Amino acid sequence: MPVRFLRNASELADVSWETPLPVQVANAKPVPADTLLVATTTVTTDANRDLLGSTSTELPTLDGCMQYRKLVWFYFRAGADSTTYRVLARATDHNGAPLGTGWQEIVPATTLPGGANSWGRIEIPASSDGYYDQYRIEVQRTAGSNYNLTSKIVGVR
Amino acid sequence: MSAERITRREMLKRLIVAPVGAAALATLPVREASAAALQPHYEPYFVAVLWEGRTRCDSLWRSLKGDVVAILPTVQGATPYDRLYWTGYALGSAPVNVAMRVWARAVDHNGVSLGSGWRLIGQATIQTPPLRWFRVEIPEGHWDEYRIEVRSATTRLVYSRVIASQGYWKE
Numbered sequence: 001m002p003v004r005f006l007r008n009a010s011e012l013a014d015v016s017w018e019t020p021l022p023v024q025v026a027n028a029k030p031v032p033a034d035t036l037l038v039a040t041t042t043v044t045t046d047a048n049r050d051l052l053g054s055t056s057t058e059l060p061t062l063d064g065c066m067q068y069r070k071l072v073w074f075y076f077r078a079g080a081d082s083t084t085y086r087v088l089a090r091a092t093d094h095n096g097a098p099l100g101t102g103w104q105e106i107v108p109a110t111t112l113p114g115g116a117n118s119w120g121r122i123e124i125p126a127s128s129d130g131y132y133d134q135y136r137i138e139v140q141r142t143a144g145s146n147y148n149l150t151s152k153i154v155g156v157r
Numbered sequence: 158m159s160a161e162r163i164t165r166r167e168m169l170k171r172l173i174v175a176p177v178g179a180a181a182l183a184t185l186p187v188r189e190a191s192a193a194a195l196q197p198h199y200e201p202y203f204v205a206v207l208w209e210g211r212t213r214c215d216s217l218w219r220s221l222k223g224d225v226v227a228i229l230p231t232v233q234g235a236t237p238y239d240r241l242y243w244t245g246y247a248l249g250s251a252p253v254n255v256a257m258r259v260w261a262r263a264v265d266h267n268g269v270s271l272g273s274g275w276r277l278i279g280q281a282t283i284q285t286p287p288l289r290w291f292r293v294e295i296p297e298g299h300w301d302e303y304r305i306e307v308r309s310a311t312t313r314l315v316y317s318r319v320i321a322s323q324g325y326w327k328e
Contacts, residue, residue, distance in 0.1 A: 010162050010164070036265070072299045074271065075271070076262075119275070120276070
């Protein structure tokens with residue numbers, strides 16, 4: 001016995017490859033991206049200075065990031081002076097308090113790619129998935145003069 | 158395929174008389190693609206057309222939009238997309254030999270570029286026999302703006318469509 005379905009308000013149609021059942025993609029979700037941060041940082045020789053300019057090591061650069069599988073950090077650096085960056089991450093409890101002090105270093109001090117007036121793109125984490133609650137991204141100039149680093153961080157679910 | 162017009166009352170009677178069992182439903186020929194055809198508001202953000210049109214390629218580096226103004230983007234608002242696809246078709250009788258390069262940049266909340274210039278994220282030469290399709294995948298996603306440039310020693314027309322896809326996960 002053929003299986004029929006109501007194709008529109010008053011038409012029954014046999015189920016076939018030409019007239020398949022109207023199905024809905026219910027098991028897939030789009031992955032929107034959110035802009036989490038846009039900031040300009042003066043890159044100095046200060047240790048532990050994050051993209052927000054803070055040297056308070058317990059302060060996160062980004063909070064509430066649990067839903068993001070990955071962060072994409074876009075930047076434009078005005079200077080070519082040698083610079084390293086470091087990425088720290090940690091989880092928080094239901095009240096938003098970190099589970100403990102300090103951070104997990106997920107990217108050790110690494111040379112920030114690019115020359116003067118150049119663009120860069122760094123995925124955090126580079127290979128695995130994120131889902132940490134808080135991140136702290138630090139930049140430190142290791143030679144030369146101060147310069148401006150303009151960053152944008154997009155969270156990808 | 159067959160179809161007939163019936164009233165709602167008649168349809169209900171048939172459904173009551175011949176209910177479809179769960180076992181039979183499992184083997185019904187449904188296609189995921191049919192969701193797009195049958196839903197008037199199929200989730201449009203999975204794939205979006207960012208640009209389509211015709212470009213006259215010559216010896217200058219031109220955006221697909223035809224301009225040679227390096228600061229202008231070819232497509233904007235691409236933040237949500239993790240991948241772009243450029244599908245094209247080149248006219249002419251000679252083999253296609255079109256150089257291309259793809260630039261990208263990020264903008265702030267006001268739409269102003271974070272800095273000057275662009276980041277070069279790829280370049281290549283499209284070489285095909287004449288009157289063939291080609292396709293370029295741009296995997297470096299989530300940039301806000303892209304500029305796609307083409308250049309050809311032999312002037313020729315290229316028809317293009319640039320689409321962008323969001324990633325998705327299956328639950």
